[in-house]
Amino acid sequence: xxxVTNEGGRDSALLRFLWRAVKLLATVALTFLGLLVVTFLIGxxxxxxxxxxxxxxxxxxxxxxxxxxxxxxxxxxxEQFWIYLQKVLSGDFGESxxxxxxxxxxxxxxxxxxxxxxxxxILIGTIFGIPLGVWAAVRQGKFVDQFVRVFGLxxxxxxxxxxxxxxxxxxxxxxxxxxxxxxxxxSFEYAFTNKTGLMLLDTxxxxxxxxxxxxxxxxxxxxxLLGYFSxxxxxxxxxxxxxxxxxxxxxxxxxxxxxxxxxxxWVHALRNAAVPLVTVVALSYANLLEGSVLTETVFxxxxxxxxxxxxxxxxxxxxxxxxxxxxGGIFVGLNLLSxxxxxxxxxxxxxxx
Amino acid sequence: MTEVSRRDWLxxxxxxxxxxxxxxxxxxxWLSFRTNWLAMVGLAIVVALIVVAVFADVIxxxxxxxxxxxxxxxxxxxxxxxxxxxxxxxxxxxxSRIVHGSRLTLMVVVLVAVIATPIGLLVGTSAGYxxxxxxxxxxxxxxxxxxxxxxxxxLAFVAALGPGIENAIIAIAITSWPPYARLARAETLxxxxxxxxxxxxxxxxxxxxxxxxxxTPLCLSSVIIRVTLDMAGIIxxxxxxxxxxxGAQPPQPEWGAMIASGRRFIIDQWWVATMPGIAIFIVSLGxxxxxDGLRDVLDPKARK
Numbered sequence: 001x002x003x004v005t006n007e008g009g010r011d012s013a014l015l016r017f018l019w020r021a022v023k024l025l026a027t028v029a030l031t032f033l034g035l036l037v038v039t040f041l042i043g044x045x046x047x048x049x050x051x052x053x054x055x056x057x058x059x060x061x062x063x064x065x066x067x068x069x070x071x072x073x074x075x076x077x078x079e080q081f082w083i084y085l086q087k088v089l090s091g092d093f094g095e096s097x098x099x100x101x102x103x104x105x106x107x108x109x110x111x112x113x114x115x116x117x118x119x120x121x122i123l124i125g126t127i128f129g130i131p132l133g134v135w136a137a138v139r140q141g142k143f144v145d146q147f148v149r150v151f152g153l154x155x156x157x158x159x160x161x162x163x164x165x166x167x168x169x170x171x172x173x174x175x176x177x178x179x180x181x182x183x184x185x186x187s188f189e190y191a192f193t194n195k196t197g198l199m200l201l202d203t204x205x206x207x208x209x210x211x212x213x214x215x216x217x218x219x220x221x222x223x224x225l226l227g228y229f230s231x232x233x234x235x236x237x238x239x240x241x242x243x244x245x246x247x248x249x250x251x252x253x254x255x256x257x258x259x260x261x262x263x264x265x266w267v268h269a270l271r272n273a274a275v276p277l278v279t280v281v282a283l284s285y286a287n288l289l290e291g292s293v294l295t296e297t298v299f300x301x302x303x304x305x306x307x308x309x310x311x312x313x314x315x316x317x318x319x320x321x322x323x324x325x326x327x328g329g330i331f332v333g334l335n336l337l338s339x340x341x342x343x344x345x346x347x348x349x350x351x352x353x
Numbered sequence: 354m355t356e357v358s359r360r361d362w363l364x365x366x367x368x369x370x371x372x373x374x375x376x377x378x379x380x381x382x383w384l385s386f387r388t389n390w391l392a393m394v395g396l397a398i399v400v401a402l403i404v405v406a407v408f409a410d411v412i413x414x415x416x417x418x419x420x421x422x423x424x425x426x427x428x429x430x431x432x433x434x435x436x437x438x439x440x441x442x443x444x445x446x447x448x449s450r451i452v453h454g455s456r457l458t459l460m461v462v463v464l465v466a467v468i469a470t471p472i473g474l475l476v477g478t479s480a481g482y483x484x485x486x487x488x489x490x491x492x493x494x495x496x497x498x499x500x501x502x503x504x505x506x507x508l509a510f511v512a513a514l515g516p517g518i519e520n521a522i523i524a525i526a527i528t529s530w531p532p533y534a535r536l537a538r539a540e541t542l543x544x545x546x547x548x549x550x551x552x553x554x555x556x557x558x559x560x561x562x563x564x565x566x567x568x569t570p571l572c573l574s575s576v577i578i579r580v581t582l583d584m585a586g587i588i589x590x591x592x593x594x595x596x597x598x599x600g601a602q603p604p605q606p607e608w609g610a611m612i613a614s615g616r617r618f619i620i621d622q623w624w625v626a627t628m629p630g631i632a633i634f635i636v637s638l639g640x641x642x643x644x645d646g647l648r649d650v651l652d653p654k655a656r657k
Binding site: 030031034035037038039042043153154156157158159160161162163165166168169173286287289290293294297298308309312313315317320321324327328331332335 | 493494496497498500501502503504505506508509510511512513585589592593596597598599609612616619620623626627630633634637638641642
């Protein structure tokens, strides 16, 4: 873009921005289309007969044929995909064989539970992970650094569902420090009205502090566990970003000027490391979706993950594919968000493109 | 040949043959790898896994599937009556089950690596070498697979294929190749226009030959490091599928499935679910340590 003149500068900047936005949207749309193709194809290779799943195996041949045509199974594959596409775009993932409700309703019902869990987890992971990473970078090669490394390695190596079981055994059954599986004790379940689906928020807004404490006591173990796994990742990345920044010349300049060391570390260097860190945090938030499937199973947490595994074990294919698609969509969305944040926060990237 | 002269032969700075140069290079890599004790611990764990898997029949004192007396030998705590790690709800020796389970773990790891690595290499090197629309199409495809969280996509595949360890392996392999393709593409882009590739092309080598004979070997080391680093994740995913009842089916002694069946007794018979978890933890820790060590030695970019 060397032919850009000064007068046209602003216009062409806008144009470039629009062009970038269009390109980005096209990429995202293509990825979504790909997600749809994958789930559609998975749905086609299932050994479960979709007609029998609707009518049961005692219906007569004529009913079978009618439903066969209603479901569009007599048409060529690309037409079936077209129908699937239109349905999904209008928010219709079909009906669950298990709950007999529309899958989009089901997903909307279970989603807040997962969101609450993942949000508390990412807060824990960030609040502990970033200072630990900074500390490890400052004391590189010393005890703290080794400790953070080993602590992280344990997080990378331990199966999350196993740690969850051990956590329940130790902190719930033996020590009785926290509440057991589920989101809330049954005695508190009707102490407040469900407005947002986020129980921490609902109970706090309605001043039901006993219920709030109960919710906290339920969420702390699974969220702490998920938070530990994202902390392992966040602290590792923070460490390497900070090592990179602390070797830069502006740090030496600041030292020569006599800026206090804590200011150099926590203000000068960390601010520069914060830009890529935003991406890391967004990515770990996306990864929590994956961890939540196993964690929710262990903690009987009524969220997206448990819904997905329940449907899986009952061969409820519509629900499985709907859930997969939603999780894939959120994943793509968060990746996109982290890209956008990166380019808005980093002036160098902003100017380049 | 004595030990000293063999060492000198390996470290000679004037190797007489290509073989000597290669062996010398490998020996130097080994020497620098050996100084990293954490990586050596990782190597030891992985070697131990292989040994245990091969000699499972000799090492395991009891049968992994057929249990003992259901009246007297259920839920024996660790270290009783020759049951090192105790027994489970069907009076089976947990130690023997874990030892035999190592075969399943090793099988998963090896098969996933054997299936996913070539796919990733083929897609990545072709995309990087041919460029243009081939690159666009292949990389879009890769991005779509990367857009799913791995465990979720594996779940959906297993749901379609039906539960079982073979299908779990296929599902994990299908979800594992995209990062390798990205890596291979990036490596290919840096060497695509080098002189030796052009020379090969001028000599009339076919694209397939250049890709297979000249590009792939250069991508191999970084992809292998990545695969080793991924092994822990693969083991954890397989265990997760087993835990959800979608991987290996009972009575197979798969570690994740063992945790799932021990889950009901976690409060009173804690060892049934705890012991297989320790096995998973140790093995994936071993692969993580080994992968870290390999990266430090073989990847000059990561070296500080």
